[in-house]
Each structure stands twice: as C-alpha cells, then as structure tokens.
Amino acid sequence: SLIGRLMFELPEEMGLIAVAVRQTQGKGRGGNVWLSPVGCALSTLHISIPLHSNLGQRIPFIQHLVSLAVVEAVRSIPGYEDIELRVKWPNDIYYSDLMKLGGVLVNSTLIETTFHILIGFGFNVNNSNPTICINDLIAKFNREEGTELKPLSADCLIARTVTVLERLIEVFQEKGPNGVLPQYYKYWVHRALSTSGKRVRLRGEDGPAAWVVGIDDYGYLQVHQEGKGVESVHPDGNSFDMLRNLIVPK
Numbered sequence: 001s002l003i004g005r006l007m008f009e010l011p012e013e014m015g016l017i018a019v020a021v022r023q024t025q026g027k028g029r030g031g032n033v034w035l036s037p038v039g040c041a042l043s044t045l046h047i048s049i050p051l052h053s054n055l056g057q058r059i060p061f062i063q064h065l066v067s068l069a070v071v072e073a074v075r076s077i078p079g080y081e082d083i084e085l086r087v088k089w090p091n092d093i094y095y096s097d098l099m100k101l102g103g104v105l106v107n108s109t110l111i112e113t114t115f116h117i118l119i120g121f122g123f124n125v126n127n128s129n130p131t132i133c134i135n136d137l138i139a140k141f142n143r144e145e146g147t148e149l150k151p152l153s154a155d156c157l158i159a160r161t162v163t164v165l166e167r168l169i170e171v172f173q174e175k176g177p178n179g180v181l182p183q184y185y186k187y188w189v190h191r192a193l194s195t196s197g198k199r200v201r202l203r204g205e206d207g208p209a210a211w212v213v214g215i216d217d218y219g220y221l222q223v224h225q226e227g228k229g230v231e232s233v234h235p236d237g238n239s240f241d242m243l244r245n246l247i248v249p250k
Contacts, residue, residue, distance in 0.1 A: 041102075041154035042122045045162060047169070049115040054176045055169060056115055059108055060219035061177065063091040064184060065168045066104045066121055066161075071187045072168075073160035074134060079149055083137050088189040089221055090234075093123050097189045099132050121161070125154045177217050184215070202233065 049056050067087040074085050084096045093102035102123025109116045124133040135151040142149055171179040190212045200223060201207045210223035213230055220232040 040122050040127065041125050041158050041161075043120070043158050043161075045119045045121070045165075047117050047119065049117055049169075051110065051113045051115060054173050058177065058218050059106075059115060059117075060090075061172065061180075062108075062117060062119065063104045063106045064089070064215070064219055065172065065180065066106070066119055066165060067091060067093055068180070068184050068187065069161045069165035069168055070102060070104075070121060070123055070157075072164045072183070073157050074152065075187070076160075076164065077152075079147065080138070082145075083134070083141055085134065085137065086187050086189045087184060089215065090219075094189055095132050095137060101131055101133060123157070125152060125157060177215075177219075181215065 049059070049062075051057075055061060064087070070093050071085045071087055074083055075081050085101075086094045086096060088094045088097075088100070091104040091106075092100050093104075094100055102121065105120040107118045107120075124131055126135050127133050128136055134157070138149050138151055141147060168180055168183075199209050199211055202210055202223070202225065208225055210225040210231070210233075213222040213224050216222050216232045218232070220234050222230050222232055224230050
C-alpha cells in the first residue's frame with residue numbers, strides 16, 4: 001500500500017494517516033476481506049513505537065488501545081457518555097454485546113529498535129445497513145431518553161480517535177497496562193454481560209469450558225478453567241466467533 005511505502009521515508013517524529021471515503025480491498029484478520037461503503041470511518045494510521053518501551057514490549061496491546069480509542073471518541077463527548085458502544089477483545093467495536101459495528105487490524109515491522117506500526121480501523125458511523133451504526137445508536141438514545149444529541153460525522157470521529165489514541169499511548173508508556181486497563185474494562189463487552197464473566201470454549205467446539213476473567217500484561221485474554229486456575233489464551237484466527245474457540249499458547 002502507499003502508506004506502507006511512505007512510512008519508512010518520513011522523519012520519525014512525523015505521523016501519517018490515510019483516510020478513505022470508500023474501501024473495496026480492505027484486509028481483516030486471518031485473510032478476511034473488509035468491504036466498507038460510504039458512511040464508515042476508515043483510516044490507516046502509522047505510528048512508531050520504541051522496542052525498549054512499555055508498549056514496545058507488549059505490541060498486542062495496540063489493537064486494544066485503538067478499539068478503546070474509538071469507543072472513547074464517542075463516549076467522552078459531553079452528553080454521549082451512555083451511548084452503548086463497547087470494546088470486544090481482541091479487536092472489535094460493538095453495540096452492547098449484540099452487534100459488531102467496527103474493527104481494528106494492526107501490522108508491525110521491527111526495524112533496528114523501532115516498531116513501525118500500521119493501524120487500520122473502520123467503524124460504521126452513518127449506514128443503517130447491513131449492520132447498526134453509531135448515529136442509529138444516538139437516535140435510539142434520543143428517543144428513549146428524550147435528549148437531542150446531534151449525529152456525529154466520520155471525519156470528527158476519526159480525528160477524535162487519533163487524539164484519544166495518542167493520549168492512551170502516552171499513559172501506557174508511562175504507567176504500563178495498569179494505566180489503561182481500568183478504562184478498557186469500563187467499556188468491555190464481558191463486563192456488560194454479567195459479573196461472573198462469559199463462558200468460552202478452549203481448543204475447539206468440544207473443548208473444555210472456561211470463563212473470561214480479564215486481560216494479562218501482554219494483551220492476551222485470561223480465562224479460568226475449573227480446577228486449573230487462570231490461563232492466558234489467544235484467538236483461533238479461523239474461528240467465526242473469536243471468543244468461542246481459544247488456543248492456549250504452549
């Protein structure tokens with residue numbers, strides 16, 4: 001991609017972002033294709049992260065910070081705090097626990113002691129089909145609460161997302177995972193479901209049941225398997241639902 005070539009030619013302190021009106025050849029996890037019509041917020045962002053830093057040692061956390069930044073971009077606006085936008089591990093943005101309306105894909109390249117990170121993110125701002133959009137959620141909130149919140153634009157939310165992400169990265173670099181996890185859990189799908197957590201399957205459809213506990217220091221999901229304590233897991237990339245089949249790293 002053009003941004004992939006440009007990112008190595010810019011001064012290190014300079015950021016780079018590409019914003020698309022429409023996307024026809026986007027990439028998702030596991031080789032999936034990501035198609036996005038007009039009305040979605042679509043961006044590819046380049047950032048540089050030193051290898052010898054809190055985030056450089058925990059690169060999987062970047063997708064979580066970006067997902068959180070998207071949700072915060074909306075819910076940090078005065079009046080919009082209760083719009084039911086949430087993060088779903090590892091890289092999705094959801095309406096409550098009901099419907100996906102955005103996602104994040106991160107590619108990293110280590111050159112000497114610097115990670116060059118390309119972050120692709122897209123979320124549905126203004127399309128009622130084929131899935132719900134952020135402005136639908138705002139209209140629904142207005143009907144139910146008697147408020148008059150204005151619809152939001154894709155450009156505004158992209159700008160806010162990047163601003164929030166910069167702040168989250170600064171906090172992470174200074175304080176590590178504990179600096180951002182309370183905020184992440186506040187908007188986490190699993191915390192919205194129940195206090196006892198969500199049940200998942202390990203290693204396949206017929207694998208043992210476990211319960212989602214949280215996220216470890218490296219951004220992997222922590223699950224509790226009865227009689228075995230807490231383990232860290234990562235998703236099977238070919239699984240339709242990332243949270244149904246989880247792999248325990250060896």
